[in-house]
Each structure stands twice: as C-alpha cells, then as structure tokens.
Amino acid sequence: MTLDLSLNQKSEKNLPAKTDKSGFVFQNMKGKLTKVALGAIFPVFLLLAWHVGVIVSETRLIPLPSQVAVMMWDFAFGGVYDDAFSASLPVHFWVSIQRVYGGFFLAVAIAVPLGLMIGRFRFLQTMLDPTLSLLRPVPVTAWLPLSMIFFGLGPKSAIFLVFLGAFYPILLNTIFGVKSVDNKLFESAAMLGCKGSQLFRSVVLPAATPQIFNGLRLGLGFAWILIVVGEMTGVPEGLGAVIMDGRTLSRTDLVITGMIIIGITGFVSDRLIVLLNNYLLKWSPQHHA
Amino acid sequence: MPNTSQSGKSSSGLPILSISNLDKTFHSKTGDVKALHDINLNVRKGEFICLLGASGCGKSTLLRIIGGFETLTSGSAQIYGSDIKEPGPDRGVVFQDYALFPWLSVADNIAFGPKHRGVSKAETKAITEKYMEMVGLTQFANQYPNTLSGGMKQRVAIARVLANDADILLMDEPFAALDALTRAKLQDELLEIWEKTNLTVIFVTHSVEEAVILSDRIVVMGAGPGHIDTDLALDLTRPRDPSSIEFNDLRRHVGSQLRSHIVQQNNKKVSVHV
16 A cells, blocks of 8 residues: 555656656757757767768778768759669659558557457467467568568568568557556446446557557567568569669669668658657656657 | 444345355465455445454455455355446445546546446536536546546546446545545545435545544454454534544544454464464
C-alpha cells in the first residue's frame, strides 16, 4: 500500500511536463529558432569536415558536398548532366514510398492484432513463442534468396523484406504493451460491465498504445533501412535501386544522393508518426516524443 | 475465537448480500495461505458497513470476493440469492488507487459503464452530466485523469460506478492515499450521496475514526486467518461530530476491540517463530 502511494505521488509530480527533457522552455518563436539552430550545428560541422577531408586527402573516390548538391539538383530537376538519372527522383521516390509503406502497413495489420492476442492469451503465447523466437534472430538479408524464389524478381520481394523487418519490433512492443497494462484497469472494466471482445477495443488497445507506437517508430525505421536491401532484388526503380546502380557505375555522388534522400524521407516519416503519437496520446504527456 | 455475533439490525429484513461459512485459501509455490476462515455476513439494502481491521486480516480479500475478482474456497457468497461468480455492474468497486482509464476524459470515464451496457447516447450523456454534477466535476469534464488531484480522481471513480447503476458500492480503502482535509471532505460527500441514493456501501478501512464517522455497522476483523470478531451496530445520529463525547466513547470502544486482535495476532506470530 505504501508502495502504491509513493508511486502515485511520484507520477503526479512528473506530470507538469511543459519543459523539454533538457530543461529548456521553448515557447516563443525565438525559442524555436534557437532550437533549429542548435540542431543544425552538428550537420553543418559534418559538411565542413567532409569538404575539408576530401580536399586534404585528395581522394577521387568521394565527391565534394557541393558536387553531391549538384547531383541532387540534377536528380530532382534535371538540366545538368542529362543522363539516365536526371529528373528521375519523383519516379524512384514514389515507388520506394509505396514499397516502404506497403510493407510497413502489412506488418502493422498483422503484428498489432497478433500482438494484442498473444499478450492477452497465454495459450497463444505458449503456442507461437517458440516459432517466433526461432525466426527472430534470422537477419532479414538472409531471407533475400528465398524471397526472390517466393516472389520473383520485383517489388513484391522488396515489400516482403520490408514487412519482415518491420514485423518484429511492432509485434514485440505490442505484446509488451498488453502485458504491462495495469490489471486494475481490467478489473475496472469488468465491474463496469465491459467484457469479451469489447475489452480489446476499449481497454487493451488504448492502454497499450504508448508501447505500440514505440514499435511503429522502430518498425518504420527498419522499413527504410531495408528498402535498400529490398531493392537489391533486381528492380529497375526505387531509391535502393539507384544506390545499387551508383555502386555498379562507381558514381559515389549518386550513392550519397540516394543516402541523403532516404535519410530525409525516413526522418520526415518518423516525425509524422510522432505527430500521430502525440495526438493519440494527448492524455499522457510523458509518452510524447 | 468468539463466534460471529450478528447485530440485531442486520438480521432483520431481506439481505441483499449474504455470506456464509466462507473460507479462502491462497495456493502458492511456497505453500497454502489461509486468508479467510468461517466468514458469516449478511448485508441489508441501504446499509453502510465498514470492514475494519489491520493489514493482513483479509478485509480486502473479502471485498474482492464480493466484487467477483477472487473465488472462494468453500462456503457461499450470494447476491440477491444467487452465487457471485464474476464482477458485475451491480457491484461498483472504488479502488484505493482510482484505476481510472487514463486515456478517457472525466466525462468519458463516467460514461464508460452506460456506454458498454448499451445505453443510448442521449441517455448516457444525461447520466454522465447528472453524476458529474453530483461529485462537483462538471467544469473538469474534458480533462484527463492525470491532470486531476487524488481527491478529484476518487470523485470520478465514485461517479462512474454511480452512473452505472450499481446497487452496492464496494470501497477498498478509497481515501487512504488522500490528505486529511481532502479525506474529511470526501467522507462528507460520500455520506451525502449515500443518503440521496439508497446505496448499500461496504467500505474497507483500517482507520477507526473513519469507520465511526461513516458506518451504520462496523465489522471488526482479526488476522491469522482472517475472521470476523465483532459486529457492532452504531446508534449515533448523523451528522456525526468527531469532537463530541459520544463519538469519542464509541471510537475508544471500537479501538479497544481492534487492539485486542492486534495483540492476539502478535502473540501468534511470536509463537510461530518460537
């Protein structure tokens, strides 16, 4: 009882979370600018170091940042090199987005319901845990040959690999989320007359949402990582395919361009999930990312 | 052990809740623990009963059995003449740590019961507003539980079982985590609600004063294994004044009952160790 009490007090104390983690309070426009400037220091430093590094070492294998910028411009809008890659960004970008989100949403559609059930029903866990634990350590890249046999050379294979990569983080976090739901909430629901399948929608899902979102963020991160692997499977289009082409043609400016675009897109994807997370979890400021 | 002495008041009238020869044993890897032994208790409609005892006397276990969260080992526990098998909306539970749904606003927490029992939207809204007003939380309707103080959370917890048409209110040390001022205020409010609504209340506490302020009847429980020792009817007019002579006489009397059990428990403990 005393333990409960102290826990309650502790969580109540932590609640007014208007300051960010470092203790700064960013409220006005000036504060926001300071935040952006702070975040930009390190990338700018990296660009400088890259530039200086290339010049000092006199390497021909790595382009200067400015050369990559030109490549990015040409890749996006054309008019500089006018080769096979000029102005082809929209096409590659769009097919990669489709594959990443296709695989990701497939993983969400299967892993979240499955995780909710496994977390809730012990017999399901006993039944499935050995299989899932056995398959989990297998690197997604090791599935590449089999996935090419299953799905052929093409986008289906890429979607399958993205799905595999996103599946486990979402599943495991969902199971963990369900298992960490305070039993009192189930008792509350039961004594208020909520039972059976209603429990999933009204208690299990909302209570596990913070952990499910952890899983979604991790899963989407892995999805972007795996798109390059997925698009090694001989597809002609996609950001991963562009990087592979760049490698074959020894065009490091193209490789780096692809890397940067994947990085930015992955970052924006993550921000979108965080926005959704903060909206759905407005009841719990400590779960805001 | 002295046998259960039912007070005159409770033996008359039809009991809403009736417990007879109830035993509860918890099974664990380290061995069986007998938590409750030979519990006999009849509760009439509209009574306000306190289960009073020190930690470990099984008062919360008894409440959880009535709530349907625990099964009994032998004997019977019946509500309206049928065995208690599972939790149900007829027995509203107020937990010490509130157990509100943190993702629902105050209004939605209160509406949870009616909504899940298929009450129409318009009616649910009316019920919610009624009970929100009764516990004085109308202006906090859209706030989430984590923005409320402990006292306000417990008001929501009470309102949500009232909104669900509970006949019996089972309260497990509901005010133990609150500061003294908030506790006194909530005790007053609870009594006010009880008088207004014709509820039956079974209230678990370890505070003699709280039991004497609130109840019609105090069931004093002892430990090792948990049993009912004394069943006292309180004939004290309401509202009760904790500074009056009568109140303090009663408090002393109930306190002495309780203390005698704690001493017994300690002796037993010693004998076990020796």
